Amino acid sequence: MNNIDVLLSRLTWPSVLVRERAAVALADLMSQEGTVMEQTQNTIMKWIGQQNLESAAILGIIAFCRLADQHRDKLPEPGIINHELRKHSLLSFELLRFLYGDHALKPDWTQCHSGEPTNNFELPEFFEKFRTNFLPPIYSRWLKEVQDRTLLPMFRQWAFEWTQLVSLGYKPSAQVLDFGGRSPGLRMLVDFPLSEVYRSAYLRSLAWAVTKGRLPEETACYLAREACPIDLGLWRVQPASKPPWWPSPIPSLGTIDTVPAQLSTILSELWDKKHEVFKENALLAASGIIQCGANTYNLSIRAMFQAATGPIVGDPVQIMKSCDDAQGSYTGQDVYFAGVLNPIKTTDISLVSHDWSILPASVYVRPHVFPRWQYWRGYRGIQLPASFLASEKLSFRCETDSIRIFEGTTQIGTWQDWTDGVTEEFTNNLPHPHGWVLFVHSDLVDEFSRLSHSKLAWICEIKMFHREHEHEDFREFSTYQLHGTTNLVLPS
Template identity: 25%
Template sequence: MLADFMLKEVYGPLASVGDWTSQHSGEVPPSFEPRGYFFRDRTAQVPSSLGDELTRLEQASRFPFVKQWAFEWEHVKTVTDAPLSGFPYHFLDASMTRSGVSAQIDQRQGDIYRSAYLRTLDCAVDLWRMPLDVAYAAACKCLPLNRGLVDIERVDRPHWLGGLPDACAADGAPLENIVRKIVKAGSTSDTLVPVHLKTPLSLSISEFSSLTVSCTLLTEDYVPLQDTDIAALDGAAWKLPMGALFSGQARQLEPEDHFRPAAQGKCIPLCVDVFPFPFGYWFGDLFHLGLSLPASYAFPHPISYRCANGIILTELDRQPVGRWTTWNDHWTNLYPKGGNTRCGALTEMRQADILAAADRFGLKVGWTADVKVWPAKKAMEISSCRARASTFSMTVMLCAEWPPVPRLCASSREKNRSL
């Protein structure tokens, strides 16, 4: 089914791989009872969204989708003689797991679960009269690649970052002043300037660490809620307009839904973490990092996203108004709880659009910054996260030097907290 869908995506509606509807094991017998491994280890091998989708279909149709999945899994496992994947000790030490470290790993049983999932949909089309468009939509949850995102290329870490991110990790470091230097260092162009940055710190600081800097629109009296990740972005699901191609008009978001929780004042980021559907599960590291793209509410007219020349472009009237680039920094497949693998990303927008958005909202241009470090306690173990955060606004003007030497408009705050 999935191959049939992909061929139609690439070559048009007449392309086909032939009759695939009989590629299943028959309807599950009433007496069949799934073995314990199937349910116990399911979410360790594949995303919970697969089980959620079949549960939803079962509730809507009253057909035994989940039990059929287990039946197909048992059949495929037996035919392929696939071993029952256990703890991936070759890639992840047990003590690191106890410290909250996980790994992005696709084991053999992941293929078995996905194959059984697709065979369940084949059965539903063949025997339960499931509409083909509904089956295709469900099958796309097993799509390995997204057209467009497959062309994303890693760039070099921006040279202007230098050692500035590492300086944020020092005890008592003036986080606000360092962030100002980072913003100024990345704003040497008259066109695109940074609006969101997420980057790991150097290995000399910690294998697991990150700095996030995000441009926001805020009031001068803005005070974030305590114990919140002040630089995190909201997620925004995006049903792709053209099948499985990452291209087309962005979803129109309501700004009222994206103001950050605040103890006082208002704050709204200029970017959101876009999650496209279909997404392609081979891009797990990118989605874990976040496709942080300019939000549609930051512009007065509809915008679109597309991949070109290895990056993601944001366009307005077919003219580039933003770009997103990503890089690896001594990458491994390990990541801590609340963090991501060692890759970074930079989102940029036009200066004029930032100032125009601030004017429309009647808010100041500001910045939120958050640095997280998971120090190593000893070999193969890490401590709980240490985090520091800062929020400030600055008066800016459209000129050759962006931003100018800023005048602080609101008091800054810094804090240390144990997560």
């Protein structure tokens, strides 16, 4: 077995992190000159053609997508991958459109599913019992929504497609789900062969709904993206190092937890020295883990525009929730995180809390693909500047070091993240060992503050996670701090 075959075997490894590294390595080999590139591309295309499952064949196409993002000129000619591919799907069509645009051939959707189940077909007990174990529950939620809207028996079709695929030699067994000896709440993000059976059956069911004329192709493609393991744009962004200013408190020595008090002091000093630390930039948002001895903390910083009409201070819990609830959207590619931020009205995300008016300075923007291979980014989320900060439309694109944000052609901000010991294992109610920061040029926030007669301020949330014994779930406690707020009524 040569190196290429080893990497291809790793594409279907249970570990999502191993799969991602294998795809990157295959793309790197395809970017080489001469026979290495040719041999690697031919071997991968042959491997794609040998796959019996739609979601497995997609993994080979993903490697070509990585190549296209780095070296588009080294892609094989349009139609070659399509010719080798035997298991077409809505998602393979989406990825081939990313690779070749209008040159991608649309499959015959009637050939992308198994037809109708017989009248006496019954849902297998195993399928129903474990469909939310081998796949995240979101797959079932999507199909239930399709079933409710179209009145098509989507779960029956999903089970039927699953049965057809299982008959190819995949033994239904839940034994792989029993890891044994795990602490409460500990999860592993892995994909087993049966996961791919469920996922491929999901894609086939969507294609069936399209051929029934009850589910628009565009909607079906949107739902098929759930099976894509990585956002192709975010994949380009390499995690950076943790910022040197990120708090590093000293572990508590006694029974009293002194870390929150230390963090309060560190954040106060950071606010006071922000111009010295951040130079010409303003920190709009940050979120990340702080590991201190045996205890885990999560710090969230949100910048907001604040104005007062009286002496009663706003409720920090309410303010933080308002900042976390602020959502944005973008217009851009379907499987590649890049595009133009859609306009947001200030009234859509503003809050009045007692005598304070609050306007979050940033919003969560969700990629169209949940990056299963980089799950920490999906769970913690991505924030970008609110569109009203700029006089022109804001756009963004992914580069190797960050997500870069532009006003017109001028770069005005960056989003960067870092990891700190990410593995396939994580605990349900603990934050992932990951963090990110969002900056914009200070002159944007200064100008908006002037025009809106408000002050830029921070709200900081420190979450503490604690348990007495290993067999217990973690308990969560939160404290809040405000920096830069005012109770003075500013002139309008």
